[in-house]
Amino acid sequence: MHRKTRSLPLICLICAEFLSQLGNQIAAIAIPILVLQFTHSAIATGIAGAGGIIPIVLAAFAGGRAIDQFGAWRVSVVADVLSGISVLLLPLVFIRLNSVSPLIIFLLVFVGALFDPTATSARHTLVPKFAKLARIPLEKVNSCRGSLENGADLLGPVVGAGLISLIGTVNTFFVNAASFFICAGIFAIAVPRQRNQGFKSEKSDAIAGIRFILHHRQLRSLTFGGIALNFVLLPFLGLLLPVLATQTFANPALLGICLSLFGMAATLSALSYARLIRWLSRSVLYYGGLLLTAVSILLCATATTQIALIVPVMLSGLLLGAGNPLEQTVLQEVTPSRIAGQVFTSHTAISFAAGLFGLLIAGIATELTSVSLVLILSGSLLAIAAIIGWWVMPLSNHQITSVK
Numbered sequence: 001m002h003r004k005t006r007s008l009p010l011i012c013l014i015c016a017e018f019l020s021q022l023g024n025q026i027a028a029i030a031i032p033i034l035v036l037q038f039t040h041s042a043i044a045t046g047i048a049g050a051g052g053i054i055p056i057v058l059a060a061f062a063g064g065r066a067i068d069q070f071g072a073w074r075v076s077v078v079a080d081v082l083s084g085i086s087v088l089l090l091p092l093v094f095i096r097l098n099s100v101s102p103l104i105i106f107l108l109v110f111v112g113a114l115f116d117p118t119a120t121s122a123r124h125t126l127v128p129k130f131a132k133l134a135r136i137p138l139e140k141v142n143s144c145r146g147s148l149e150n151g152a153d154l155l156g157p158v159v160g161a162g163l164i165s166l167i168g169t170v171n172t173f174f175v176n177a178a179s180f181f182i183c184a185g186i187f188a189i190a191v192p193r194q195r196n197q198g199f200k201s202e203k204s205d206a207i208a209g210i211r212f213i214l215h216h217r218q219l220r221s222l223t224f225g226g227i228a229l230n231f232v233l234l235p236f237l238g239l240l241l242p243v244l245a246t247q248t249f250a251n252p253a254l255l256g257i258c259l260s261l262f263g264m265a266a267t268l269s270a271l272s273y274a275r276l277i278r279w280l281s282r283s284v285l286y287y288g289g290l291l292l293t294a295v296s297i298l299l300c301a302t303a304t305t306q307i308a309l310i311v312p313v314m315l316s317g318l319l320l321g322a323g324n325p326l327e328q329t330v331l332q333e334v335t336p337s338r339i340a341g342q343v344f345t346s347h348t349a350i351s352f353a354a355g356l357f358g359l360l361i362a363g364i365a366t367e368l369t370s371v372s373l374v375l376i377l378s379g380s381l382l383a384i385a386a387i388i389g390w391w392v393m394p395l396s397n398h399q400i401t402s403v404k
Contacts, residue, residue: 010141012190016183017123020080020146023179024116025156027087029259030164030172031109031244048105054356055114058349063118067341072122073193075341077184079119082181086111091173116180117195121348125340126191128332136330139274142325150321154263156265159334161256209342210350216334217348221393222286222327226351228385229290229320232378234355236297236338240378241313243371246395249306261314266321273325282395286326289319290386296381301372330395 031048067075090108131141163172181191213219237259245255267277269289276285296316303309335343363373 005136009191010127010134012186013123013126014148016076016146016186016191017120017145018152019179019186020116020120020183021149021152022156022159023176023183025056025152025259025263026160026163026172027176028238029157029160029256030169030176031330032238033164033169033246034257036242036246037232045325048109054110055117058114058117063098063121063341063345065342066118067122067125069182071193072125072341073187073191076122076126077187079115079122080180080184080187083115083119084177084184086114086143087173087177087180088345091170095170117345117348119183119342122342124328124331125337127328128337130191136185138329139277139325142328142332143270143273145328145377146273146321146325147267147323148269150263150317152263152265154260156266157256157259157263158183159255166182185324208339209344209346212335212339212343212359213347213350217393218330218334219343221389221395222330223350224393225286225290225323225385225389226327227354228346228382228389229293229323230351230355231358232297232382233293234352235319236300236316236378237357239359239362240300240371240375243366244300244309246302247307248371251306254306254309257308258313259309262317264317265314266317266324269319270318270325271321271322273322277326278321281397282326282330283390285319286323287386287390287396289323290389291383292316292319294379294381294383294386297375297382301375301379303307363392 025138036147063075093104093108118368127141127145128138131138134141160172163175213223227391238283241258242255245258246252273285280288293316296312299312299315300309303312331344331347365377
């Protein structure tokens, strides 16, 4: 088989991932701005953010089993179509109604995000097969995937801010819905359908993915780090930065600039992963990224000018982006294909469940105290977690193969 032919499914899969992530990042900047415009409440913004995270947690129990039972290809296509339909509900409601309560916003965000985590995990489980078909090492593939994912983090806020200024916040969600339909079309046309092996002994085990993670030392380490990171980072990007931009500095465009520079730094880090891993150990790269992010968040708490805020936000993503391909590589190395869907969705769900609580707690704390105090507490917590993880749960530098 010609090399280009072997690589085509992998290329299309990566393109679909990028397109879906880009649409999500457009929504990520539109949702908090929309809620703050309507409610002027940090608590309501945190609640709305939680509406996008709860589906990730639910995917651990339903989405992962669907992937393993019905096949990743079929689940990816169906979930993307359903995501496109559900996202359309948000702008349609705002077009019909003049006033929308925070509870309705939460429900709309929840429905819009309901199917996306399962589609994302389904695509992740297909990567090892298509990487092997293309004869490309996993670390190189995941470096490319990570850089494009962070590239979407970079472009998404810019595109989102531009769309909001041109067509309005409500209409911006139509673009997000279109990205899901196009993603499903790419998969259906260009990515070959894989034979489904279905459940084996894990069919009756509703928490097979969580059980596997808890029994594997490397995955426990990554999960611990993911819990600490998401508990701090999701409120930082989705709540604290919007509050700083819109209320402290009275400049909504500052949010797009900060998120874009964060995405740029993370993209460069992910793109350099294959080279960085030759020089640095996995522990240094992973926990060092958490520690640098923690210090950057602490610096944001002292920012008195817009430049003083922009610089540490950019630094926070400098090593963090390399953690994504590292995490994906370890997951793909150790996870048996028969329960890959459950393991991938469970790992993501555990980490993002912490982000859910982080958003709610940060929203309440910001409302009752100040955004600077919450930033100090968040940065300190992440720094302590990074140091403990680095010392107690180091990552192995040796590739671990699993029986598939």
